[in-house]
Amino acid sequence: MSNVFDFNRFGKYLGYDLRNLWSRFGINLLVLGLFPLIYYIFWLLFSTFAPTNDMSAPSLTFRAIAFWIPLIALLVACPAKVYGSLTERHSGSEWLLVPASRLEKFLSMMLVCLVVVPISYLLIYTLSDGLICLLDPACGEPLLRFDLNTYLIEGSDGVVSLVGRGFWLLWSSMVQTILIFLLGALCFRKGKVAKTVLVLMGLGILTSLLGTVLVGMRFADSEEILQRMQWCLENPDFLVNLFLNLRLLIVGGGLALAIWFRLKSLKH
Numbered sequence: 001m002s003n004v005f006d007f008n009r010f011g012k013y014l015g016y017d018l019r020n021l022w023s024r025f026g027i028n029l030l031v032l033g034l035f036p037l038i039y040y041i042f043w044l045l046f047s048t049f050a051p052t053n054d055m056s057a058p059s060l061t062f063r064a065i066a067f068w069i070p071l072i073a074l075l076v077a078c079p080a081k082v083y084g085s086l087t088e089r090h091s092g093s094e095w096l097l098v099p100a101s102r103l104e105k106f107l108s109m110m111l112v113c114l115v116v117v118p119i120s121y122l123l124i125y126t127l128s129d130g131l132i133c134l135l136d137p138a139c140g141e142p143l144l145r146f147d148l149n150t151y152l153i154e155g156s157d158g159v160v161s162l163v164g165r166g167f168w169l170l171w172s173s174m175v176q177t178i179l180i181f182l183l184g185a186l187c188f189r190k191g192k193v194a195k196t197v198l199v200l201m202g203l204g205i206l207t208s209l210l211g212t213v214l215v216g217m218r219f220a221d222s223e224e225i226l227q228r229m230q231w232c233l234e235n236p237d238f239l240v241n242l243f244l245n246l247r248l249l250i251v252g253g254g255l256a257l258a259i260w261f262r263l264k265s266l267k268h
Contacts, residue, residue, distance in 0.1 A: 004101055010108065013100040017108045018116065025081045029117070032070040033124025039066060040132045040139075057138035060146070063129060067143060074121055075174060079113065079182035080192040087189045092266060106260055113182055118174045172248040179255035186262045 031038075043058050058066075085091035098105070130142040184196030 005103055006101075009100055010104045013098065013104050014108045014111065016098070017112050021082055021112055021116065025078055028077070028081070029074070029121060030124065032074050033121050034128050035066070035070040036063065036125065036128040036132055040136075057132075057136045057140075060140040060143075063139070063143060064146060067125070070125070071121070071174070074117070075177040076181055076193055078117055079178055080185040082112070083109065083182060084185040084192050086186060086266060096266070102263055106263055109182075109259070109263075110256065113178050114175050117178070118171060169244060172244060172252070176248065176251050176255070179252060179259065183255055183259050183262065186259060186266070 040058060047056060086095050095105075100108075126142065126144045130144055133139045133142040180200065181193065181196055184199070185192045188195045
């Protein structure tokens with residue numbers, strides 16, 4: 001049996017990781033996924049007891065905006081809830097003693113955070129949203145049919161469109177966010193979410209200042225900026241999709257690499 005990777009051992013550990021996910025965050029994931037049904041019920045109750053007795057249903061625009069509330073809660077809370085205990089002496093020692101290699105534990109963690117959690121959430125959420133649209137046609141089209149390109153094409157005169165109707169952008173954003181808070185959960189012992197947010201704020205301020213200085217040093221005026229960026233305007237559709245994919249590759253890959261080295265250095 002290989003000490004680095006063995007399929008049978010990896011399968012057993014992945015099953016252990018999935019059971020751990022359910023025990024620590026399963027109910028939360030289910031509640032967040034059922035959020036459309038929850039706010040629809042409250043919407044009906046409010047409409048029923050409102051003075052105007054208006055029984056209007058939540059529109060597609062409202063449901064698209066409301067979609068981000070449980071999603072952000074999921075991406076921020078899930079990593080700390082599922083893997084945050086690895087920084088504790090007792091739980092971390094138990095994790096280190098589980099019969100699996102670091103590579104298998106890392107791959108299982110990536111599968112859980114980047115595939116199982118996002119797909120499970122999106123599946124439950126879109127099915128819940130589709131159910132209320134089926135029960136109440138006044139809600140309009142379900143979010144599953146939402147096409148971000150419809151709005152981008154109108155705003156960009158038809159020159160910009162995203163792969164997969166915008167779902168690829170959604171998934172890549174979910175991946176990068178959950179990796180950020182996973183790394184924070186593995187680095188900080190207490191206040192994992194709050195400290196991760198503070199680090200992000202600090203990095204945002206630093207990169208903004210640095211970018212302003214570099215632009216000021218490199219480009220003399222706005223005309224020079226426009227001249228140097230002219231080539232970007234010739235094929236914006238290709239460049240937008242290329243930028244999004246490169247951003248996922250660089251940022252996501254860098255975060256995953258940092259998590260790998262953090263797991264290797266984890267000792268109790």
